[in-house]
Amino acid sequence: MRHLPVRTPPGGVAGRVVGALAAALLATTGLAAPAAAHSDGTPPSPATAAPADPLAEGLAPTPPMGFNNWNSTHCRADFNEAMIKGIADIFVEKGLKEAGYEYVNLDDCWAKPQRDADGKLVPDPVRFPNGIKAVADYVHSKGLKFGIYTSAGTKTCNPAGFPGGLGHEYSDAKQFADWGVDYLKYDNCNNLGVDAKLRYKTMRDALRATGRPIVHSICEWGENRPWEWAADVGHLWRTTGDISDSWGSMLSIMKQNLPLAPYAGPGHWNDPDMLEVGNGGMTDTEYRTHFSMWSVMAAPLLIGSDLRKATPETFEILGNREVIAVDQDRLGKQGAVLSSEGGRWVVTKEMADGGRTVALFNESGSPQRIATTAEAVGLPDAPGYRMRDLWQHRSSHTTGTISATVPAHGTVLLRVAPDEKWAGLPPAVELTADGSPTAEEGRTAGIVSTVADLGRTPVRDVSVSLAGPAGWTAVPASRPSVPVLQGGARLRTEWKVSVPDGTDPGTYDLALTAKYRTPQGDRTAVTAPVGVRVVVAPPAGVSQLSDLGWMSAANGWGPVEKDRSNGESGAGDGRPITIGGQAFAKGLGVHAASTVEYYAGGKCSGVTARVGLDDEAGLRGTVAFEIWADGRKAASTGTLTNVMPSQPISADVSGAQVVRLVVTDGGDGIDYDHADWADAKLSC
Template identity: 35%
Template structure:
């Protein structure tokens, strides 16, 4: 349909346009007469307050509904098909208009993350209703704001709704410049610059014949207007989608994930099909995706704390498995005022609580990585999330979802409810793009969905990301790996990335030794916030400059300070940043740039000068270079923009005793002494036994201890009596005692938490199951050792019942060769017994050996046991043994299918 059709629609829709112009909140059009139904074929939805944007809808003679977008009267999106087909109704053609209502929607809300904390948006909304050939009703809700157009479908029928396909199509002029990303649910493919019609010519792996799939968000340049296509408000009611494009065409069709139907209870409102429209500054500054999302589900957000963390895995891949090395990263975070340290894959439950205590006493909180397979089911989440919360972990990073399916979005719904309830922040890695998620669930600090620093460097990619992926939500890019071997950019460009890219948690990628080589960068990062009051695109764009390079300069304001980041891809050039966004009066401007003539590994230099908003910052950038800057009001006597980094002082909390033995029903007296050896006094000090973390049936008597002020050298004493539960089984229990005081950093930082534990040993007695005891050490050939379940797959608690040759065992251990667990049996037990074999889940495959060790000596061993064989009885005399080891070997033919079960696995111990 051409412009003539669109002009005709404006004439037909004059009454509706007038209703919108009235600005009423909910101006409803009367139901059309039969004559009006036959005449009406086009409708306009104009933007608010004289906005240049409008959406134009029309029905053709076949009853096919189409939508186009104009900006300033010029076409941006050509008429594209609308409609939806369910298993019951085809609402893609043969439609008949039945009515329209209009209203103005105003959204005012506050975010915990993002390009701007305080949000306000006004959108004009029209709901047009249609009837299909079989009488079924379709609602099409269209919203137009100053920064874009969005529409969704409403299906108001009762009962279950199964959507098979949408007709939703965006029509883009074929000669429009395009920045597209071949679709994969990880969103880690490279974007390329092309045209809307020629997007398939690179023949990405996501093509099927003449049709190729592209991921959101996708950017187009139509004349002087940019259009960023994406979607908003997706949850478990629906699936995610992507764009399918046929070679040479102007059509980008919305395709549901995996081509699968989605099923939801009616009435159903689909996700918003969203086009952010305007100049580059409008696109970059747009909050439309969040504006379209549901309001926050978390009323109290005081516990949600964005911040900077040091992340050891990128630069030191083995470090997450080494508690001493992780303490180096904690120490670095503490010294530089970073809020967090992130412990990635390889951590052990045996030492994480100790690391958390070490970190929190230094004013640093710990974030903990999880494979989503360990949190996939409700039982897994119920086992792990309260546990890590009790350890004191502040948030989790969950990885490897890699799906846009409806079932995966239902999983997102579930884990978001769980983490909100427990007050755990969360970062999704190996994840889908944000679609307004951070407004609805403000504990989401960041989302990967990007080919970031860990996937190799591509300076051009980084330019594209500023105008595509990072527009729609926080992006976990993990920048600043200065010591990276063979780095392809300069140090100044690397420093600019955490300003150019917004993320609620910014994970710095280098190790302490690497940061130490760039002290100027360290000073800048010490000042870096991760929440912003304002974001501005200062200069640049995704297109190549005349000099052959691409550039972007971004400015973000926190309080009265502006942080600037500029990056360049390609041949070195002069980068210009007009400073018109600064307020009145003089400003101090600190600029960090590469030393002239230095290569990518050179040192950085910082210069300070006074500027005004009329000035332009110019930086001579090297190849793939850049700069970072910081501006603040030039107050009298001020020589720089730095705010002092305040760290937690060293304190001492000692417990007497640090360990004890107590039988069920008996008590332990616990004395605590908390001191500040030197420094300024602590304030609002509070010390207690953490009664909420004692096992059921335990109790603690004695008062909490407080002090409004605790000067250096003064001791705060506490005394409690802890009583062991009468039904407490044998083993060890840690009794936590902590002291908290007001964080000297201020600015809403949480109290500094200093904690120690009394390890109470409860003598083993009677029948004791190995699966109920803590492991001193644990290794396993495939996933974790499972308690009372088979080995299953790589996730924790993902196995089935322990089953050997058809016999099910309620208790026991599931392992995979080669494997070993060590258990403290206190020298109190006399006999170990188990029924061992290969679990039925491997269908007769696998071969293993079982060995029992006592204090390093072999006490019992099996021959090779194969899949499909009956269980073998294995017994051992463990009299006097303190450390019992249960070991599984691979039977001599590798570990494949070696799912080894220790059925029952019980000890007979003294009464």
């Protein structure tokens, strides 16, 4: 759940005072329940408390898979009984159940704002006219499991303030068990500063006391480092703040979760939040990356899109059983980062069969070749390796090189293992293009393509072609074909690409294709992404960056705004830029993690701005600002907070082709990190 203003801060003087008051309140009211319960839901003697091993319970031996409505509906009126039943139907009809999805979970807003006279939770009679048990029974009738939501505080995270579980853990847990709940998402709002371990252990014990197996999903946003203490408290724990349906948000959360690989395993999983696949804020390429990386990270796969409206492409991504098998591998290892230089990520996951899944992930905005080796990912020496592309559903052999040209924001996902029968597979053929050139309209861009045989056997009748949009020309300046390409050999071809006069700025995709005949006699082809960025040279003199068009922009929440702050949602929803009470008419409003790129063309000398956290974020947020000139960090501020006035930043960008404005979270996670590049200027 999004960190809403109703949340109680966990630390600081205020947090300590509230925590002390909460402790006194719990002590005087008897709400600090022990770990077991009588049949009426009240706790008996603490002596009966007996922590259980999650694996002994048989719960979540692999990461939970299912659905949660929050990312697609929030508290809209269409979140109701009919929707949840419809999702259960779709799970069966579309093969998602067979693919491994089993939990159909409710999020916030399912209850009435007040408990009844007996202190029990009451389902909203408009949303759920037949009650929660009827919905759970329907879900169970489909061979699926049912989940519900509450918060480890006095109220849930929604501003309407639905009842939370603090002080009601045992009665709520019994009520959930009576309804047939199989999964509880336990949030973090309005927690009165009560120690997180106490709050979540109390609910753990209450759930166990019911005698019903219920997965315990700890949703305290990673604030108290639950990966260090929650392995016997919950079956999964959130490691980050809430995800949003944007590339920047997904990327930031992925980067926070990746280093936590040592803490994950059967029955206890790192949870980087639910899936956004299909909600419309990212491209299908980005959604495939989202799904690939969550699977490599052994993350729970909880669908967050409204499947009643999902496209065939969304079902294709969510239903890819080869990728799902990576997530659900019984060994339970989370993938570990092998390298990440230049936005070229290699993440490898050990599998139960002794092989490795290798994610080649391209963080950058241009296609890049990403490569590693079988030895580097931990495989033993062998004459040949089977390499399976899990999105192309194609197998080949390699002598040990694991590589691909990966599109911008894309991921190539491969399963690799030694194979004595490697000779029966065609050799892996890699097609690459050096760089992603930038050209002004009416000019020529140079591209070099390479066809490489990565196996031990030759391919024949090899030819390569490059085609651009209508009006473009791509002419080879060296040979584009060979009769035989031996194992380990390469065909390198230079191309001259002409950009027509009058071409609008933007990135244009070109089709690079290599055709060849395998040793088995099959005629086949491989393609590689190539993009040419058509740009406009910046005007001479000093320009406000908000008056110029950017090459690319990525934001943690909402779009990058011109001359407005970031409102986290749609374009134009921010306010006038204000830092420390000082208003600015011009600038960029962003939200960490953020990157905005401008074309400088080697003609500009400097960037200046006043930077800081926008006043609309209140007392929350910490960020850091950076200016990059091509691959060089030209300036940075260090960490800034909301109590600081605007800070000056300037950078020498002489000779740079591309200038990047970067905002990070300041190292403490993303929480209302509304950042402003006020009065940002480029001198050329």
